[in-house]
Amino acid sequence: MNALLGIFFHSIGGFASGSFYMPFNKVKGWAWESFWIIGGLFSWLIVPPLAAWLTIPHFTEIIAAASMQILVIVFILGLLWGIGGLTYGLGVRYLGMSLGNSVVLGFCAAFGAIVPSVYYSVFPSPGKVSFTDMMAHPGGQLVLLGVLVCLIGIAISGKAGMMKEKELTKEQQKASVAEFSLVKGLIIAVISGILSAFFNYGLEAGKPMAAVANEAWKALNPGQGEFLYQNNVTYVVLLWGGLTTNFIWTTILSLKNKSYRNFTDKKTPIAKNLMFSAMAGTIWFLQFFFYGMGESKLGNGASSWILHMSTIILTANMWGIYQKEWKGVTPKTKWTITTGIAVIIFAVIIVGIGNSM
Secondary structure, three states, rough: OHHHHHHHHHHHHHHHHHOOOOOHHHHOOOOHHHHHHHHHHHHHHHHHHHHHHOOOOOOHHHHOOOOHHHHHHHOOOOHHHHHHHHHHHHHHHHOOOHHHHHHHHHHHHHHHHHHHHHHHOOOOOOOOOHHHHHHOOHHHHHHHHHHHHHHHHHHHHHHHHHHHHOOOOOOHHHHHHOOOOOOHHHHHHHHHHHOHHHHHHHHOOOOHHHHHHHHHHHOOOOOOOOOOOOHHHHHHHHHHHHHHHHHHHHHHHHHHHHHHHHHHOOOOHHHHHHHHHHHHHHHHHHHHHHHHHHHHHOOOOOHHHHHHHHHHHHHHHHHHHHHHOOOOOEEEEHHHHHHHHHHHHHHHHHHHHHOOO
């Protein structure tokens, strides 16, 4: 039952992450940096402490009692993840929902799923699953196979994107993705995928804070398992790091491009733009919220991370189809992207079975 609930929660979180950029497409007349930072303020500054306040009594006391070392490490990992989040937005901007997410999250899935277990092989910790443990257990082996299958599916999806780039004219490409640029987008996407995995490391580094919240809840609710919302306290600190990176960069762009004028430009629908940006940011945070719930059921190992990433990729590809990003390509290319999605779904099933063993 825990495995099924974990998959369910990760699916909701993945859907939120794969969908969050859609409201941004409704923003009119604003520069990218303007709507991105408004969404970020909701995703990284406003909603996280609100969620923690609603789910964890005295969460501020847990943060205050944590060691400075833990807070600094979590914050720094958040800074690095913030670069990944920032470049993720640029990757989608230049490649589109479908191809951008496939490339970014492919690297993110691999690094985020495997590196923590490798770390615990080098620095063993009680209760943590090492890469050695995974290799020695049939369930762990199946999870690793699922990671490999997922990467194959992502590679197939990426191949479909390259086929699309060759088949469509520049005008057709711009019609589906306004600022389409394959080379620029792929470079940014690779950087984003690697750095986005630092979110998983930050969550692991913040486990002492989550453990305090978990133990406090279990003391009040004996025999009811693990606390679903224990990670909400870690998110507050981790996302401060992400906000810092994105705030600095968008401020630089805003001053350079003078796009800060967007916020007072009455020629644009300011209220609607603020609403859609806030909506996008809030939806983005929901991925973290539900990831934490899924992680409480499956653990923060390869299975949780790969399930989350795979669901995001599937959702983003569905939105890509909805936005007609594949309009005008040959049937062979459509079959290629469909095959990629099917392989990713198969990977999710493999990981789910491995985790339940």
